[in-house]
Amino acid sequence: MTGGEPLLEVDGLVTRYPVPRGIVRTLARAPREHVHAVEGVSFTVGPGEMLALVGESGCGKTTTAQTVMRMVTEDAGSIRFRGREISTLSHRGLRPLRREMQIIYQDPYESLDPRFRVRDTVMEPLRIHSIGSSADREQKVLDALVRAGLTPPDLYIDRFAHELSGGQRQRVAIAAALVLEPKLLVADEPVSMLDVSVRAGILALLDGLRRSGLGILMITHDLSTAAHFADRIAVMYLGRIVEEGPAKDVVRNPQHPYTKALISVVPKRDPRDTMKPQILKGETPNPVHVPSGCRFHPRCPVAVESCTSVDPELRRVKAATSPEHRAACILV
Amino acid sequence: MTDRRLLQVEELHVWFELGHGRELHAVQGISFDLAEGERLGLVGESGCGKTTTILALMGLLPGSASVSGRVLLNGEDILAEGEATVAPHRWHDVAMVFQGAMNAFNPVKTVGAQIAEPMELHGISSGRSAMARVRELLEMVGISGSRAGRYPHEFSGGMRQRAAIAMALACDPKVLLADEPTTALDVMVQAQILELLVALTNDLGLAMILVTHDLPVVAQVCGRAAVMYAGEIAETGPTQTLYHDPRHPYTRMLFAATPDLYGDDAVLSIPGVPPRLDREFEGCPFAPRCDSAFSRCAGEHPRLREIDPGHVAACHLNDVAVGAPAR
Numbered sequence: 001m002t003g004g005e006p007l008l009e010v011d012g013l014v015t016r017y018p019v020p021r022g023i024v025r026t027l028a029r030a031p032r033e034h035v036h037a038v039e040g041v042s043f044t045v046g047p048g049e050m051l052a053l054v055g056e057s058g059c060g061k062t063t064t065a066q067t068v069m070r071m072v073t074e075d076a077g078s079i080r081f082r083g084r085e086i087s088t089l090s091h092r093g094l095r096p097l098r099r100e101m102q103i104i105y106q107d108p109y110e111s112l113d114p115r116f117r118v119r120d121t122v123m124e125p126l127r128i129h130s131i132g133s134s135a136d137r138e139q140k141v142l143d144a145l146v147r148a149g150l151t152p153p154d155l156y157i158d159r160f161a162h163e164l165s166g167g168q169r170q171r172v173a174i175a176a177a178l179v180l181e182p183k184l185l186v187a188d189e190p191v192s193m194l195d196v197s198v199r200a201g202i203l204a205l206l207d208g209l210r211r212s213g214l215g216i217l218m219i220t221h222d223l224s225t226a227a228h229f230a231d232r233i234a235v236m237y238l239g240r241i242v243e244e245g246p247a248k249d250v251v252r253n254p255q256h257p258y259t260k261a262l263i264s265v266v267p268k269r270d271p272r273d274t275m276k277p278q279i280l281k282g283e284t285p286n287p288v289h290v291p292s293g294c295r296f297h298p299r300c301p302v303a304v305e306s307c308t309s310v311d312p313e314l315r316r317v318k319a320a321t322s323p324e325h326r327a328a329c330i331l332v
Numbered sequence: 333m334t335d336r337r338l339l340q341v342e343e344l345h346v347w348f349e350l351g352h353g354r355e356l357h358a359v360q361g362i363s364f365d366l367a368e369g370e371r372l373g374l375v376g377e378s379g380c381g382k383t384t385t386i387l388a389l390m391g392l393l394p395g396s397a398s399v400s401g402r403v404l405l406n407g408e409d410i411l412a413e414g415e416a417t418v419a420p421h422r423w424h425d426v427a428m429v430f431q432g433a434m435n436a437f438n439p440v441k442t443v444g445a446q447i448a449e450p451m452e453l454h455g456i457s458s459g460r461s462a463m464a465r466v467r468e469l470l471e472m473v474g475i476s477g478s479r480a481g482r483y484p485h486e487f488s489g490g491m492r493q494r495a496a497i498a499m500a501l502a503c504d505p506k507v508l509l510a511d512e513p514t515t516a517l518d519v520m521v522q523a524q525i526l527e528l529l530v531a532l533t534n535d536l537g538l539a540m541i542l543v544t545h546d547l548p549v550v551a552q553v554c555g556r557a558a559v560m561y562a563g564e565i566a567e568t569g570p571t572q573t574l575y576h577d578p579r580h581p582y583t584r585m586l587f588a589a590t591p592d593l594y595g596d597d598a599v600l601s602i603p604g605v606p607p608r609l610d611r612e613f614e615g616c617p618f619a620p621r622c623d624s625a626f627s628r629c630a631g632e633h634p635r636l637r638e639i640d641p642g643h644v645a646a647c648h649l650n651d652v653a654v655g656a657p658a659r
Contacts, residue, residue: 056518165605195377196545200589201601221518224548224591228599251593265523267548269592271571279523283488 005083006044007184007215008068008101013041013077015060015067019288036287037063039239040077042314045184050206050216052226052247055236056262058284061219064236065186068217069103070094082183099129102177106189108169112161118145119157122176129180140179148175149205167198174205185209188219203229223266227251232324235259238287238295241314245325255317255327257300294329302331337404338539339366339389339426339507344401346384346393356610358384360563361401363636366507366539371530373550373557373571374543375586379606381563382543383431386509389541390428391418405507423450427505431512433496437484443492444470444480447499454503469498473528490521494528501532508533508540514549526553547590551575556642559583562606562617565636569643579645581622616648624649 016034038060045051053061066072068079070086079087081097089097105111112121122141126132132140145153148171161169170190177185187206191199207229210216220226226233227247234244235258243256254260264278280299285291291298297307307330314326346359359381366372374382387393389403391411403411405425410418427450430436437446447469448462457465467477473494475487484492493513500508510529514522530553533540542554550557551571558568559582567580578584588600604621607613616622619629626648634646 056520196547196586197377197589197602199601200591200599201603203591203599204601222591223519224593227593228591228595262519263593265519266593267526267546267552269548269551269587269590269595270575271551273594277523277527279527280520283490283521284518 006046007082008045008217009078009080010044010064010068011042011078011080013038013064013067013079014075015063015072016075033288036239036290038067038074039290041236041239041241042077043234043241043244045215045217047183047215048210048213049232050210050218050230052218052220052230052233053236054220054223054226054233056221056284058238058287059236060239060287061236062188065103065188065217065219069101069186095129099125099180100182101184101186102180102182103186103188104170104173104177104190107193108166108173109161109193111173112169114161116161117157118150118159118161118164118172118175121161121172122179125176125180131180141175144175144179145172147178147209148172149201150175165198166194167201170194170202171205174202178209182214184215184217186217186219189221190218191225192220192222199225223251223263235262238284238290240295240328242296242329243327244314245317245320246322249320249322249325253319253321253325255319255325255332256296256329257302257331258296259327261301304331306330336368337365338368338370338406340402340404341365341385341389342402342404344385344388344403345399346381346388347398348394349396349398350610354610357612358397358563358609359388360609362558362560362563362565364558364565364568366541368506369533369537369539370556371533371540371542371554373554374541374560375545375547375550375557376560377545377606379609380560381609382560383511385560386428386511386541386543389509390422390426391415392422392428423500423505424454424503425505426507426509427500427503428509429493429496429500429511429513432516433513434489434492434516436496437492439484442481442483443487443495444482447480447495447502450499450502456503465502466498469501470495472501472532473498474524490517490524493517493521493525497525497528497532501536501538506539508538509543510540511543512545513542515544515546522549529553547587548592559586563609564617564646565644566618566647567643567645568636569639569645573640573643579639579643579650580618580647581624581649582618583645585621585623616646 015038016036019033021030041064055061067074122144123137126137142153150156150171191202230247233247233250234241237258243259254263261278261280293308293310294312297303310330312328312330314328317325317327317332342363343361344359345361348356348358350356376382388399402409410421444466447466451462452458466480470477475494514525554571557571559566561582567583574583585602589602591599602621607617615631616629616634619625628648634648636644636646638644
């Protein structure tokens with residue numbers, strides 16, 4: 001971490017989606033229900049830092065990213081980008097800031113326009129933001145392709161997406177994000193659609209960008225990847241961060257019972273490494289009806305009476321080696 | 333491992349007709365065997381031929397495919413006369429859990445009725461006795477038998493995958509082929525399904541071929557694995573040996589490309605792409621991406637050779653000096 005002022009500060013973020021009621025329940029004036037996708041999430045991302053938001057499907061990690069990008073409107077909380085509150089900005093007011101925060105998606109087979117050549121894909125953000133003359137733009141596209149590891153760029157610039165491999169497509173998507181020279185990159189499951197042999201290359205590319213000063217918020221379900229590449233890990237469960245800290249501390253010294261269980265079931269490469277998996281029963285409950293108290297208590301192997309009523313806050317872990325290691329459990 | 337060879341695959345080839353006289357040689361003469369009660373991993377990246385291989389074992393390849401080689405089930409060649417010889421064994425002796433099976437249920441039929449289908453097809457049981465067996469199967473995979481009358485949308489993804497496993501077990505098969513059974517699932521549900529598959533194979537004495545791209549899953553579940561590359565087997569051996577003493581650079585590089593939760597070593601990608609399978613190539617198919625290739629690799633195709641009993645690899649490095657590791 002390079003320290004200094006954080007790029008992104010998210011505080012008490014809440015995002016809910018209304019559940020469609022259907023005509024009968026609407027006429028019957030049934031109460032409107034909500035999916036509690038994000039329920040009070042706070043974190044920061046500094047320049048040159050990679051934070052991994054880790055969790056299972058439905059935990060709210062992608063909604064968090066989309067809210068930060070202002071693609072979804074939050075219900076409460078603040079989002080500050082380089083010290084400036086952006087949750088209250090209008091679309092017009094947001095536009096100059098959009099250049100500075102970019103997102104890449106999971107599926108490079110879906111995210112690139114099949115009718116566009118690589119040049120058009122990477123140049124489009126420059127056109128939208130009216131940056132540079134056409135000669136400038138061509139040069140910026142070539143530079144972005146090089147930064148994304150597509151060298152020599154002349155080899156790729158006239159190709160269509162279908163002429164590229166999955167890894168190359170993801171690099172084009174990264175180039176299109178980099179061409180605006182953003183300060184923050186949100187990467188939503190950037191490698192989960194790719195073959196194992198090319199994943200490491202994309203992750204190394206993101207790692208290099210982080211080293212050059214870019215702040216990265218990575219959304220992933222893969223703890224092994226997060227442990228290897230992120231500076232810090234935040235583990236989400238049902239719309240909350242339940243544990244957060246330096247990546248190594250969270251993985252090697254997990255404190256929250258959910259993190260402990262999650263880490264114990266990650267398959268290890270070495271067949272001799274047979275840690276007894278602590279398999280939780282059932283599946284994550286429906287985020288429409290969130291359990292009372294600690295939202296993990298119905299599945300928690302160590303829950304006590306008061307867990308059904310006390311909603312624990314993230315706080316410093318007594319057994320931690322780092323002061324930044326926090327967990328939301330009354331037992332730690 | 334018992335000595336009883338339940339399934340023997342010998343020199344299996346699969347070609348797909350691409351039209352205009354072109355062919356894709358998807359599986360290029362692979363051989364392996366499976367003992368009773370054994371769990372074998374079939375590992376590789378997309379396009380390496382692993383799914384095609386097990387579809388061939390089930391006789392489920394499309395009409396554009398042609399197959400050669402032998403698949404012996406208890407010594408009987410089930411591919412000898414095509415559909416005529418494979419159909420009596422399909423579901424009955426060899427059953428399969430398909431990739432994305434949780435999304436393959438018919439939405440307008442109850443889960444129970446769909447699990448009963450293979451039993452009715454093979455005349456094992458029908459009507460009331462079939463439904464009793466369905467409830468028993470659901471309990472076996474950890475779902476309450478009372479849910480047999482529910483529809484697929486009333487099940488979560490993990491439960492639908494359990495139901496797909498129950499369907500595969502309906503006719504009491506000897507071999508279960510599981511194609512990426514946990515790929516679309518969350519890590520906790522994946523752990524539940526893998527635990528179930530291990531328990532079922534242990535309790536029922538069922539042999540399983542687990543097809544996956546995920547090396548750690550194979551390392552935790554299977555005693556032995558075959559690593560496939562470009563339609564061929566690059567290396568077969570006990571999973572412990574493949575991790576600790578790989579004798580094919582692809583095996584070693586694939587492990588090195590896989591991040592480990594506790595590993596501190598750098599995660600390294602494998603440069604390049606696999607060769608196209610619609611044209612013949614000379615030499616080792618992995619040579620262009622290999623970090624240890626030498627002069628012989630470009631022109632001469634390496635054959636699988638035995639390193640130790642039960643451990644074979646197709647790499648010229650193993651010939652250079654006896655016992656020289658492919659590192």
